Amino acid sequence: SAVISQKPSRDICQRGTSLTIQCQVDSQVTMMFWYRQQPGQSLTLIATANQGSEATYESGFVIDKFPISRPNLTFSTLTVSNMSPEDSSIYLCSVAEGDTEAFFGQGTRLTVV
Amino acid sequence: AQSVTQPDIHITVSEGASLELRCNYSYGATPYLFWYVQSPGQGLQLLLKYFSGDTLVQGIKGFEAEFKRSQSSFNLRKPSVHWSDAAEYFCAVGAKGGTYKYIFGTGTRLKVLA
Numbered sequence: 001s002a003v004i005s006q007k008p009s010r011d012i013c014q015r016g017t018s019l020t021i022q023c024q025v026d027s028q029v030t031m032m033f034w035y036r037q038q039p040g041q042s043l044t045l046i047a048t049a050n051q052g053s054e055a056t057y058e059s060g061f062v063i064d065k066f067p068i069s070r071p072n073l074t075f076s077t078l079t080v081s082n083m084s085p086e087d088s089s090i091y092l093c094s095v096a097e098g099d100t101e102a103f104f105g106q107g108t109r110l111t112v113v
Numbered sequence: 114a115q116s117v118t119q120p121d122i123h124i125t126v127s128e129g130a131s132l133e134l135r136c137n138y139s140y141g142a143t144p145y146l147f148w149y150v151q152s153p154g155q156g157l158q159l160l161l162k163y164f165s166g167d168t169l170v171q172g173i174k175g176f177e178a179e180f181k182r183s184q185s186s187f188n189l190r191k192p193s194v195h196w197s198d199a200a201e202y203f204c205a206v207g208a209k210g211g212t213y214k215y216i217f218g219t220g221t222r223l224k225v226l227a
Contacts, residue, residue: 106156
């Protein structure tokens with residue numbers, strides 16, 4: 001199984017600012033994803049991070065708000081832009097390789113004040 | 114519409130008692146099914162998965178789950194709960210072929226009484 005490291009593990013940010021979350025995997029993986037878990041809610045897929053091309057966003061999520069980079073097969077970033085308190089959530093990086101289950105990082109707990 | 118339902122938001126059991134967490138899904142295709150556990154401040158850890166074959170699957174930490182196609186269910190069970198099992202449990206479904214666009218249930222928070 002892949003080992004996924006997310007940074008930061010938590011942060012408290014001022015509204016109107018942006019935060020970039022990093023996801024590092026210990027091996028090359030084809031698929032990387034970003035999920036959001038709002039307080040008391042389940043996980044919702046934000047986007048698929050595609051290596052060398054623009055991310056594929058799910059309905060309700062846009063690139064201007066959640067720009068994603070994936071420069072190689074082991075690393076991705078998610079930026080939460082122009083934050084508001086409604087963006088307070090846990091953001092999780094997920095990876096998968098082949099026809100198996102997805103693995104998740106420990107998450108970044110974001111609080112916007 | 115594709116969905117996953119975990120009817121129980123909170124469950125409290127005594128240590129040593131048996132446990133069953135319910136999961137029902139609505140999915141157009143033959144699903145892949147998963148149970149993940151999330152401990153406080155931690156990411157999601159895979160407990161078990163069902164892709165095909167035997168409908169009773171064994172997972173880590175003594176958990177098992179049974180896929181019942183006729184009931185569109187994938188309930189998680191453990192015969193004897195330990196205090197360390199207190200966590201939030203998520204059922205998820207995904208499409209065959211590994212698209213990994215998982216649909217998660219809303220989770221069941223398990224509390225274990227000493």
